[in-house]
Amino acid sequence: MSEPRAVAFQARDGRTLQGLLVGAAQPRGALVINSATAVLREFYLKFAGYAAQRGWHTLVYDYRGIGASALAPLRTETARMSDWGRLDMPAALAWLTRQFPALPVCTLGHSVGGQLLGAMDNAGLARAHVMIAASTGYWRRQQRPFRYQALAFWKLYGPLMLRRLGYVPRGVLWRGEALPPQVFRQWRSWCLSAASFGPQLDADLADSRFAELRGPLLVWGFTDDPIATPPAVAALLASYRAAQIEQRWSAPNELGVRVIGHHGFFAERHRDSLWPGVLDWLQTQLG
Numbered sequence: 001m002s003e004p005r006a007v008a009f010q011a012r013d014g015r016t017l018q019g020l021l022v023g024a025a026q027p028r029g030a031l032v033i034n035s036a037t038a039v040l041r042e043f044y045l046k047f048a049g050y051a052a053q054r055g056w057h058t059l060v061y062d063y064r065g066i067g068a069s070a071l072a073p074l075r076t077e078t079a080r081m082s083d084w085g086r087l088d089m090p091a092a093l094a095w096l097t098r099q100f101p102a103l104p105v106c107t108l109g110h111s112v113g114g115q116l117l118g119a120m121d122n123a124g125l126a127r128a129h130v131m132i133a134a135s136t137g138y139w140r141r142q143q144r145p146f147r148y149q150a151l152a153f154w155k156l157y158g159p160l161m162l163r164r165l166g167y168v169p170r171g172v173l174w175r176g177e178a179l180p181p182q183v184f185r186q187w188r189s190w191c192l193s194a195a196s197f198g199p200q201l202d203a204d205l206a207d208s209r210f211a212e213l214r215g216p217l218l219v220w221g222f223t224d225d226p227i228a229t230p231p232a233v234a235a236l237l238a239s240y241r242a243a244q245i246e247q248r249w250s251a252p253n254e255l256g257v258r259v260i261g262h263h264g265f266f267a268e269r270h271r272d273s274l275w276p277g278v279l280d281w282l283q284t285q286l287g
Contacts, residue, residue, distance in 0.1 A: 002052070004045060007059070009095035011087040018068035019061030019092065021099075022048040028055035029127075029286060030100045032092045034113030035060070036133075036263065037081075037187065038176030040067045044110075046268045047275060054279045057103070059096050063088045065180040075166025077180035081187050082204035085116025090123075097125050106282050109134060111228070111262065114219075118197065118210030118239060128216040128285035129243075130278055133225055133262050135232035137191035146226035149173060154188045197239040210239040216285045217243040218278070222260040223251040246281075250274065 002023035010016050020041055031051055033044045041060040048058040062069035064087075065079030089107075097105050104127040109117055114134025117123055135141070139150045157173040168179040179187075186202065195201040198210050219237065221228050230249075237245060252260050255273045265274055 004048070004060075007061075007095075009061075009091055011064070011083075011091040013087055015064050015083075015087065016069070017061050017064060017088055017091060019059050019095075020045065020048075022052040022058045022060075024052040024055050024057050026055055027057050027100070027103055029282065030057040030059070030096050030103050030105045031282070032059045032061075032089075032096050032105070032107050034084075034089050034092070034107060034109040034116075035063065035066075036111035036113060036176075038066055038179055038183075039110070039263070040177060043263075044266060046271075047266050050271060050275050051279060056279070056282075057096070057100055059092060061088075061092055065183055066177055070180070073166075074178055074180055077167070078182060079180050080182045080204065081112070081190070082116075082119065082202060084112065085119030086121075086204070086207075089113070089116060090120045093120065093122055093125055104286050106130070106285070108132065108278065110266070111135075115197065115236060118213055119205055119208045121207070121209065123209065123213055124215070126215065128218070128282055129213075130218045130220070130282070132220050132265050132278075133222060133228040134219065134236060135221075135228035136197065136235045137187070137227070138194050138232065138235065139191055140194070141229055141232035141235060143226035143229055150191065154192060158184050158188060194235075197236060211241050213240055214242045215244065217245045218248070218281050219245055220248045220250070220265070220274075220278070222262075222265070223249060224260055225262045227262050248277070 004020040007019045044060045051058045063084040065077045106128045108130040110132045114131030153173040161168045168184045199206045
């Protein structure tokens, strides 16, 4: 396994995105990790290193408006959440495919990185896809009492911060990286709507291909995740009608841990318990 190498690539609208590539000594494939909302690329480096040891060149990167791919000052950042699925995720997949044309390429999406898979116009370049803790964000499908905290974020904290600062910073009701104004506004509208993912949810998704995705798709959820609950996951997968879906659910007590939640899959303590399942499944899809 090599040390992460800084890379940059462009989306089709010319926006430059910043990534890190972890190389495999004996590659069998290439994997792009599409992040959760406002989660920095570095969060995924432990898993990327493990994937590289298993033979996968692995790309992690920041979406536009986030981390190393954000413009300053953040209040002037024009990124929208839909841009991540329509522009950034396709750019990452296309770049990785060009870098390793002789290798099969797959995707792993965490939360919104799986949610927006159907917004990609080139998802067919990948041999298989994995969704980790991916679901709709509609607040009424989330667990109590978390759903009320989320509602306070959408209705109170976020709008207040936009008026004060022009963006949404990390705070009591938001533990991720700072959110650009249009990312927050669009995400808010999605999470306050029960509409299915696609044009009915947002006009920005008018050219989406949710129902056209046909490749193998592993969907992995966790019973203590207050966001990607079984109803929320089911609502998302209803948009992926043609995909070859395999679902898995894991509970903390099955693994001897107190919590997994929405982000815990990527904790290094799951190196021997959860991580092999994803790489084993991907290898099976390669034949």
